[in-house]
Amino acid sequence: MSFRITKLDGIVQFQITRPEIHNAVNHEVVDGFALFIEQLAQEDVQFGVVTGEGDKAFCSGGDLSVFHSLRTEQQALEIHERMATLLYKLATQPVPVIALVNGTAIGGGAEIASACDYRLVSQHARAGFVQGTLAITSGWGGTTFLQLKGIPYDKLLKFTTEAKPLPADELKDLGWATSVYSGDKWAAVADFVKQMKQLHPSVAKSYKTLLTTELRKPEVYERVLDEARMCAKLWELDAHHEAVDRFLARKK
Numbered sequence: 001m002s003f004r005i006t007k008l009d010g011i012v013q014f015q016i017t018r019p020e021i022h023n024a025v026n027h028e029v030v031d032g033f034a035l036f037i038e039q040l041a042q043e044d045v046q047f048g049v050v051t052g053e054g055d056k057a058f059c060s061g062g063d064l065s066v067f068h069s070l071r072t073e074q075q076a077l078e079i080h081e082r083m084a085t086l087l088y089k090l091a092t093q094p095v096p097v098i099a100l101v102n103g104t105a106i107g108g109g110a111e112i113a114s115a116c117d118y119r120l121v122s123q124h125a126r127a128g129f130v131q132g133t134l135a136i137t138s139g140w141g142g143t144t145f146l147q148l149k150g151i152p153y154d155k156l157l158k159f160t161t162e163a164k165p166l167p168a169d170e171l172k173d174l175g176w177a178t179s180v181y182s183g184d185k186w187a188a189v190a191d192f193v194k195q196m197k198q199l200h201p202s203v204a205k206s207y208k209t210l211l212t213t214e215l216r217k218p219e220v221y222e223r224v225l226d227e228a229r230m231c232a233k234l235w236e237l238d239a240h241h242e243a244v245d246r247f248l249a250r251k252k
């Protein structure tokens with residue numbers, strides 16, 4: 001199985017369990033995300049956590065060996081619209097979700113973390129929208145989420161266009177990392193939620209609902225779908241397919 005969902009003490013955890021390929025997202029992980037979002041709707045759930053197995057990678061984005069078989073704009077649009085819709089649902093459902101960025105978060109992996117409410121980033125982790133190195137753009141809503149969450153326009157434009165992973169301290173300066181931790185990731189989560197968990201679950205859910213009023217407007221979901229459409233349009237071009245070919249052939 002490419003993911004694991006566990007529930008303990010009011011916290012539902014979603015872990016990508018593909019450490020051998022830096023927790024890249026395949027179709028099974030996408031299906032797992034849909035299940036995770038369903039489980040967040042249970043009455044006794046206070047927080048969600050998304051993380052990657054191991055200590056090297058949170059998620060390295062779409063699995064290039066799987067998604068490389070998608071050649072046309074229409075073929076790419078299907079998976080991008082599905083993932084963008086799931087991340088929009090994650091961002092707008094009432095339960096606060098923590099991205100426990102235990103390692104490299106790049107491409108769609110950085111978009112997944114961007115859709116979460118908090119980003120708890122390991123001191124050794126790096127994160128970036130590297131899609132540009134493959135001649136495409138973010139396609140799962142990540143840029144829209146970050147703009148709506150208040151990352152300054154010029155900083156966000158540079159962060160996306162440079163397509164370069166940043167270290168934890170720069171992610172904090174950017175306003176992407178909520179906080180930076182060192183040591184055990186689960187202890188970091190426990191410490192982060194300690195005070196909030198002492199209050200009635202309705203408090204955290206109500207404040208998230210209040211603060212996502214803008215995000216929940218229909219025109220924002222349309223913007224997220226436009227982001228998927230933009231990526232799919234670039235996906236079809238030779239520049240993208242040649243870049244992925246180079247990545248997959250680099251060790252041969």
Ligand SMILES: CC[C@H](C(=O)O)C(=O)SCCNC(=O)CCNC(=O)[C@H](O)C(C)(C)COP(=O)(O)OP(=O)(O)OC[C@H]1O[C@@H](n2cnc3c(N)ncnc32)[C@H](O)[C@@H]1OP(=O)(O)O
Pocket residue numbers: 020021022024025060061062063064065067104106107108109130131134137138139140231251
């Ligand atoms: C809208 C989202 C968008 C989309 O899906 O359309 C994307 O997310 S595009 C994909 C963006 N992600 C990438 O471009 C990352 C590609 N991977 C890397 O740059 C590196 O693997 C890195 C930096 C994650 C780790 O580098 P390192 O040198 O430490 O390790 P290796 O490169 O040797 O990786 C080990 C092993 O994992 C495979 N791998 C890693 N990431 C992916 C991936 N995203 N898809 C498929 N396979 C991946 C890598 O090929 C190695 O496999 P091996 O068989 O050992 O060569």
